[in-house]
Every structure is written in C-alpha cells, then in structure tokens.
Amino acid sequence: MGLVGRSNQGSGSAVSKGLILVLCVLLVAQSAAASNIVVGGSRGWALGVNYNTWASKTRVRTVDNLVFKYNRNLHDVVVVSKTNFYSCNANRPIARFKSGTDFVKFSKPGTHYVICGVPGHCKAGMKLAINVRA
Ligand SMILES: [Cu+2]
Missing domain, CATH: 1.20.5 (Single alpha-helices involved in coiled-coils or other helix-helix interfaces)
Incomplete structure (x- = not known):
C-alpha cells in the first residue's frame, strides 16, 4: 500500500x-x-481612418513593432506627449519618422501618443493613442 x-x-x-x-x-x-503590427491594418496611416476604433481592437506589447505605412510625400509620424496629442501640437516631438514605412517600438508599458505632423491632419483624425502592455 x-x-x-x-x-x-x-x-x-x-x-x-x-x-x-x-x-x-x-x-x-x-x-x-514580437509582432509587426501595421497601424490601421490594410488602410495604413492615412486620413479617413478611425484610429480609436483600430486601437481598441488591437493588442500591442512592449516587444512589438508598430508599423506606420503611408505616402511619405503626404504624411509623417510624430510621437508626442499626451498634452500635445490632444492639442495636435507636433512642434515638440518625442520622436519623428518620415520614411513611409516606419517601425516604432514602445519599450515602456502605458499609453503612447502619435500624430501626423502635417498641418490639419491630426485635427482631421490622424492621431493614435495606443495602450502598450508589458
Ligand atoms: Cu498626415
């Protein structure tokens, strides 16, 4: 037993x-x-895309790359503070990208803020607040 x-x-x-x-x-x-996550999916980084909706359906981790795909003659990618996100101020960038295919990695968890720096585009909706998880 x-x-x-x-x-x-x-x-x-x-x-x-x-x-x-x-x-x-x-x-x-x-x-x-790590994943490469294309911002806006097939529509990319452009006018006329609701990035609130896109962000709410997307899980991003600190190991992932956010990939911004766009026509570099029309747009750019500016990482900004929360304050400058809500006021659409691209004049004090944390980082700026303009290759047309930019890989952006946020290595700190939390909400990160990205806008298009071309005048009028952020106010028209080219702005992304994304929650990045550890
Ligand atoms: Cu733009």
Whole structure:
C-alpha cells in the first residue's frame, strides 16, 4: 500500500512538473515572439481612418513593432506627449519618422501618443493613442 501510494504521488508530481514546464515554455515562447503590427491594418496611416476604433481592437506589447505605412510625400509620424496629442501640437516631438514605412517600438508599458505632423491632419483624425502592455 505504502509503495503504491508513493508511486502514485511520484507520477502525479512528475505530471505536474511536466505541465508547469510546458506552461513556462509556452509563456516564454509567447512573450519572445514580437509582432509587426501595421497601424490601421490594410488602410495604413492615412486620413479617413478611425484610429480609436483600430486601437481598441488591437493588442500591442512592449516587444512589438508598430508599423506606420503611408505616402511619405503626404504624411509623417510624430510621437508626442499626451498634452500635445490632444492639442495636435507636433512642434515638440518625442520622436519623428518620415520614411513611409516606419517601425516604432514602445519599450515602456502605458499609453503612447502619435500624430501626423502635417498641418490639419491630426485635427482631421490622424492621431493614435495606443495602450502598450508589458
Ligand atoms: Cu498626415
């Protein structure tokens, strides 16, 4: 009886350890796999896209790249403070990109703010507030 009991306990413990190992491997694999997330999906970074809607459906982590795709003759990408986001002020950028295909990574969790710096575009809706998770 004692032997059976020990044997059961042993195998149960091995299964638990196996499961924990698998869970750890899955967690590590999931957190390590960075994604390139195209802002606005197929519509990209443009006028006429509701980035509030897009952001609310999109999960972004600190390992991911946000990819801004746009015509660089028409737009740019300006990372700004919360205050400058709401006032659409691109004159004090935290960072500015203008290649037309910009990979932007926010390595700190929290809400980050991006606008188009071309006059009028931010006020017309080219502005993205995105919550980035650890
Ligand atoms: Cu623009």
